[in-house]
Amino acid sequence: MNLTIKKENKDKIFDEETLVNIQEEYKKTKIQEVLYQLDKELIGLAPVKNRIKEIAALLLIDKLRTQLGLPQASPGLHMSFTGSPGTGKTTVATKMADILNLLGYIKKGHLLTVTRDDLVGQYIGHTAPKTKEVLKRAMGGVLFIDEAYYLYKPDNERDYGSEAIEILLQVMENQRNDLVVILAGYKDKMDRFYQSNPGLSSRITNHVDFPDYTAEELLNIAILMMEEQQYQLTEEAKNTLLEYIKRRMSQPHFANARSIRNAIDRARMRQANRIFNLHNRVLTKKDLVTIEAEDILKSSLFMDK
Known part of the structure; x- marks a missing residue:
């Protein structure tokens, strides 16, 4: 026997064969663009991203159930x-x-x-x-x-x-x-x-x-932050920054990406001071965009060196 499901306003009747194109409905909402941005902008955090996708999927399905007049528990x-x-x-x-x-x-x-x-x-x-x-x-x-x-x-x-x-x-x-x-x-x-x-x-x-970021994830975050400001790290600087991150993670008041942003700002200041003192030659674009290992090594975390 064919069951019918009525909406509360009884204006529409849907039978159990009513088709719903989930991909089409998904595209209509444009939430895939938000989820894509979430993946692109945030490094790591796989459990968080998966949970947000689950919540988004539940809310979308709940919305479709409402459209078909199905009973729903208010999410x-x-x-x-x-x-x-x-x-x-x-x-x-x-x-x-x-x-x-x-x-x-x-x-x-x-x-x-x-x-x-x-x-x-x-x-x-x-x-x-x-x-x-x-x-x-x-x-x-x-x-x-x-x-x-x-x-x-x-x-x-x-x-x-x-x-x-x-x-x-x-x-x-x-x-x-x-x-x-x-x-x-x-x-x-x-x-x-x-x-x-x-x-x-x-x-x-x-x-x-x-979850907290790993040292490698924080290095990738640092590189992205640098690229956004049109800076680049030499390979030696990348290795030095990774060592800095590992040391900083064991220090008090470590705040993951927030601490890395602060470290980058200080490295930029040291770089600016270094090239400011190059009085004897004309600066190139490479000089202005490159962070050297020494710009990081001057951190107090490397005082033992």
Whole structure:
């Protein structure tokens, strides 16, 4: 017997033989362009990229089910991004906002990045208006709260972070069609944060863990950063930079790609100073674009040499 599936408005009737061209629907949404950019712009992070693709696929299928009048459980869109600084969490959040917008889950698709200071006030009556103003600006897009665990300070009776959390919880539950919230931070601290705030934990559907980069991946990131600024590394400089990265990874306050960007900026300054002192000859374009090993070796990490 041929079953029919009716949409809620009963204007259309689809039987079980209704055909859906998934590739055609996929192309219509243009999310493949976003996923391609994600692959192109971010080195490594294979587990993260796969998870984002899974989430995008689920949301696309859910959209198609709605079009065919099939029952659907409203997909949970609030997310948790955990990992060390400089592992691409904000970049991926931006791409996620694009995907959600293209699929029609959020109206605007913008990303608003905030921290505790943007949400929590310093005196009674200050937190609620601050938090509500941030939420107002984020409506229609994605609110990215970095180091979200700092919202909760149970040891401080005069702290107003819990008030911000309560307001946030209400919006996450009651205005799910208007705002997606991504909470981010170190994994161990975020785990403790969720344990202390079960209301938040229950509203987070997708947990994405961002692994640290390997030294080789960070070298490739550095090379890409250099190319974007039209610089190039000699082969010796590449080997020296790889050694620098390995040493820097063992130092305090290492922040993955963020630390590498800082190292590149310092190497550029040393290069500029080196060629500035070449008073006795005319500079060539090669002089201006080439980073030598000595521009990296002058880092304090190589003082033992």
